[in-house]
Each structure stands twice: as structure tokens, then as C-alpha cells.
Amino acid sequence: MKGHEKSKFKKESSWTKFFDHAGGRVNAVEAADEFSVDMSKLFWLRFAHGAHSRLYHGVYKDEPVAVKIIRAPDDDENGTLAARLKNQYDREVTLLSRLHHPNVIKFVAACKKQPVYCVITEYLSEGSLRAYLHKLKHKSLPLQRLIATALDIARGMEYIHSQGVIHRDLKPENVLIDQEFHLKIADFGIACEEAYCDSLADDPGTYRWMAPEMIKKKSYGRRVDVYSFGLILWEMVAGTIPYEEMNPIQAAFAVVNKKIVVFAEFETCYPSDCHPAMRALIEQCWSLHPEKRPEFWQIVKVLEQFESSLACDGTLNLVKNPTCQDHKKGLLHWIQKLGPVHPSSSPMPKPKFT
Structure with a gap:
């Protein structure tokens, strides 16, 4: 493995290591709908990123999905940013789980294992x-x-x-x-x-x-x-x-x-x-x-x-x-x-x- 590829792999794994590759816990919004999924199968290829998030292609129940991973930075000393990102995650999951329309992205599942949060939606192949x-x-x-x-x-x-x-x-x-x-x-x-x-x-x-x-x-x-x-x-x-x-x-x-x-x-x-x-x-x-x-x-x-x-x-x-x-x-x-x-x-x- 080349040096830059190894570095990239380490950087990406630092985001996904918080989920057990043998079976991460993915929660639907309602507690009664909890289920387990092999998180290792969700991470294929990163295709976009933001300041505090990464987007991956993945598969869930044999369907292509988009997986958004949100993580607060390590240098967030007073936890202000972490609290804001958690609030954004909670709002997004609460809303998406209740919005159902052909012109609104479809929510699939979500999970959290602090300091990392994961939102899974349908994958739209043609991009933005x-x-x-x-x-x-x-x-x-x-x-x-x-x-x-x-x-x-x-x-x-x-x-x-x-x-x-x-x-x-x-x-x-x-x-x-x-x-x-x-x-x-x-x-x-x-x-x-x-x-x-x-x-x-x-x-x-x-x-x-x-x-x-x-x-x-x-x-x-x-x-x-x-x-x-x-x-x-x-x-x-x-x-x-x-x-x-x-x-x-x-x-x-x-x-x-x-x-x-x-x-x-x-x-x-x-x-x-x-x-x-x-x-x-x-x-x-x-x-x-x-x-x-x-x-x-x-x-x-x-x-x-x-x-x-x-x-x-x-x-x-x-x-x-x-x-x-x-x-x-x-x-x-x-x-x-x-x-x-x-x-x-x-x-x-x-x-x-x-």
C-alpha cells in the first residue's frame, strides 16, 4: 500500500472505528424498531464531505444507501460544537423519519455512538x-x-x-x-x-x-x-x-x-x-x-x-x-x-x- 493511500485509510478508519464491524447498532427512530446491521458493509466509498461530516456509498437490506457520518473534532475543548452537532443530528433524524414525499429524500435508519453519529438515507445516483x-x-x-x-x-x-x-x-x-x-x-x-x-x-x-x-x-x-x-x-x-x-x-x-x-x-x-x-x-x-x-x-x-x-x-x-x-x-x-x-x-x- 502506498504511503498516501495508507494515510487516507487511517484517516477514514478514524471515523468508522466507533462502530463494531461485527455488527453495529443501528436504530430506527422508534425504540421498538431496533435492529442490528453489519456496519462494515455500509462503508464502501466516500463521495462527499463537509466540515464535520463524511458521506459514503453503502448497502442496507440489499438496497444502495447514502451513509452520512458526523463527528465533532477532537479539539472541541468545551464541547460546544459537539452539542450543536448532536442537536442537528437529533433534528434531522426526527424530521426525516416523519417526512414522506416523492420529492423529499427517504430516511432509512440512524445510529449514534458518541462522538460519532450516523444517518442513512436512500442513495440518489445522479448527485446534486x-x-x-x-x-x-x-x-x-x-x-x-x-x-x-x-x-x-x-x-x-x-x-x-x-x-x-x-x-x-x-x-x-x-x-x-x-x-x-x-x-x-x-x-x-x-x-x-x-x-x-x-x-x-x-x-x-x-x-x-x-x-x-x-x-x-x-x-x-x-x-x-x-x-x-x-x-x-x-x-x-x-x-x-x-x-x-x-x-x-x-x-x-x-x-x-x-x-x-x-x-x-x-x-x-x-x-x-x-x-x-x-x-x-x-x-x-x-x-x-x-x-x-x-x-x-x-x-x-x-x-x-x-x-x-x-x-x-x-x-x-x-x-x-x-x-x-x-x-x-x-x-x-x-x-x-x-x-x-x-x-x-x-x-x-x-x-x-x-
């Missing part, structure tokens, strides 16, 4: 939306694919919000794609139940996709996810990452302090063939005023209308013989006609975090 957009090399998505992609994300988020949950870190890296090009929302590590979200908690999202009210640590609601969705839409249309030339702190400063100037700069990046109706939807979603952003169920209705109109006559028009300004007014009027309350909302029990 970020990886897909990167392959396009700054080209925008074809309109039909753009609408289908946006619909998958919006439907997943509509369901998540209907369960009283805010994702808080919606971005292309956290949207995964299966082999049939269906998109699923993933990574609920900093998600929260809307009624209990703490605007002052030290659970940072990602500045480039973060709503200004979150950056300023003001009171916020589920429409912070709509703001992030607007930026994802813009990236798919413009073929470039928001605030690409800025570091995260500069991006946060731009959102909070430059306000409308930043969006004026964004306007110059729209491709010439961006349909005004799609542009109107994007700008409605990223409004600096949360109350002016649509709900996801309304976004789904708009995108479904776009899809129907595109299939029927090749346009996205919501109004007849529109001007650019008519698209903005028409979109607002169309959304308002849908009504203020989700027609199919029901008093489903909200998940409680432990």
Missing part, C-alpha cells in the same frame, strides 16, 4: 443539482427542463411547509437527483419546526441563498425558503452562482446593505431568452419583503400553469397579449386569485423535536 448545473458550464437550463426541475423542488418544499417545517438551507447542494431525474430535498441538519425556530440560534445556513431577515437575525417564517428558491431559479436561468465573485461575508453584506442595487446587478445577468413570466416569478420569490413572497403551494400552481401553457402553445403567458409589466401584474393577480389559504391543507400533527 449543484453538480448537474456545474456540468452545464454556465449555460441555462432548457425551459421545459427548468420548469420540471423547479416543480420538483417546489412540490417537495410545499409538502415540507405543510408539515410545519422550515428547511433554512435550501440550495443546489441540498437538492439531489435520482436516475430518472426526479429531484428530492435533502439535508435537514438545520431545519426547524416553524413554531419553534430560534432566529438567534447559532445554526448558520448558507449566506448566498439566505434571506436577509435571517442574516439580520430578525424574526422570520417559512418564506425564507421561498427566497432561497428564487435564487435557485435565477441560477438555473442565468447559469451562474449568486454573488459568484464575493466570499460568503461579502455576499451577506450585499444582501443586507446593498438591497435593491444587488438585484439591479442580477438583472443584467438574465439571458436574452429568459421569458418575462419566469423572470416575474423569480423576482416575486426573492422579494426583500417576506410578506410579498408567494407560498410554495402558490408557486406550484404557477409552475403547473407554465408547464400547461408551454405544452399548449409554447409560451408561459398568464395574460393575453402581455407587456413586460403585464407579466408582473398578471402573476400577482393570478396568485391572488388562488386565495390566501392552501385549499388542501389539513390539521396534520406537526413533528416535535426531542
